[in-house]
Amino acid sequence: MTELPTHTDRKLGLVIDLDTCVGCHACVIACKGWNTENYGAPLADEDAYGANPVGSFLNRVHSYEIQPENDAPAQLIHFPKSCLHCEDAPCVTVCPTGASYKRVEDGIVLVNESDCIGCGLCAWACPYGAREIDPVEKVMKKCTLCVDRIYNENLPEEDREPACVRTCPAGARHFGDFADPESNVSQLVAERGGIELMPEQGTKPVNRYLPPRPKDADIDILAPLLAPVAAEPKGFLGWLDKALEKI
């Protein structure tokens, strides 16, 4: 049903550390791999080797340049973006068929693909660009928080987390329950001042982003060791310098 639950028992979601993310796109590939081979319609690519390739992805990594106002060096921030599993998810309520829903037990926002008519209205309602119509299956695809991994008892315990979190080589992605103030994700958010994306849209996103830590003012620690050793040339170079000056 497209009526949002007033309360969810747990609030599963991700914390993404923008300080640690190196922008390698491994999460994008792990996500595409897992979600192509498992739950739901595979994530298709069209014209993959042609002039105009397009495909559906549930996770994409943007890169932003930030220029601080005090003329400090610009920063490059890699910014992975996927469904934020909003508490007040506008994508769910606009759905005419009931294909989109938010689970009461853990707050995951999912699409029942056999009910989806592919009207695209939920993708329009999402401010974050978290939903994409698959170019081949013509149904709405979105992050499932790897619902088929996190409860999957056929997988070894360390694999029971979303594919993007499991694969991240930098440890920039964390998975947990935001309803539990003692959970790893809640602690990280409290400690590092986790941010909500577009709070003015009123979606109450569950996922949080950890802002980059302040940078050192003097970033070049080798600079003192690289001072020029001889300011004034001596010997042959000194004679050459003087001789050339006179010409």
Added chain:
Amino acid sequence: MHPAKSIIAFTSLSGLGFGLLAFLCMGYPDVSGWVAFVFFAVAFGLASIGLIASTFHLGHPERALKAFTQWRTSWLSREGWLAVIALAVTGLYATLVIFADTRIAPLGWLGALLCLATVYATSMIYAQLKTIPRWNHWTTSAMFLLMALSGGALLSGTVKAAIVLILAAAAMQLYAWNVGDSQLRNSGSNMASATGLGSIGKVTAFEPPHSGGNYLTQEMVFVVARKHALKLRMIALALGFGLPVLLLLLPFGHTIALLAIAAHIGGLFVLRWLFFAEAEHVVGLYYGKR
């Protein structure tokens, strides 16, 4: 937003059809028999073609009936229900007028009200979206209703009402453009809020996630048309409002009426195209395209 032909046809033609139905159900023009049959056939034809066109942009039109289930939360679902109920009530009214020469006025009023409610529900599919600040304003519904009513007045040959409604629609459109042009700026959504990184400094998009396009950029980051937006606004004003009013001020005749209708519908298509093409979705902020 990508101005899909199917959605432009859907909103324009169903609006015209329901607008005409509303006028016919209110007894304008007061006709019966075969003349009424032709008028109602045009109205039902336009409404049905519009509604059928709306299914062309669905990924799975064969499951379209499922869209009737979520009327409690979804404007798209409500629009479906209202359209069906409006067509049923006006259909009954039309049958009695055409074949029994019986006019049940309250049934006509109910039908007209349902037609306008359908147009309102259509407008709310767009106006409800906070993600598209230009649409997220009462002028969206006002424009859909005024365009349906002015088209209905024109098609039904209710000349005086048509002149007033077309002028009202033109004024509302100018106001809607005026408000709409600053809606995104006033929405509070910008690259700083989108990334949450504004406290560090000025955020600019350095590199998109991939070198090609994707569903999001094709569907919601449509920027091609903006170049000619001002010219197209002028064309829409002239075709949709200016020319029809001038023609209606001339001595009334079938040729003139047809010309006025053709110009108005042409203007309506341009307006609807602009309605989509000019709408800025906030997801464009993530791509540095706003």
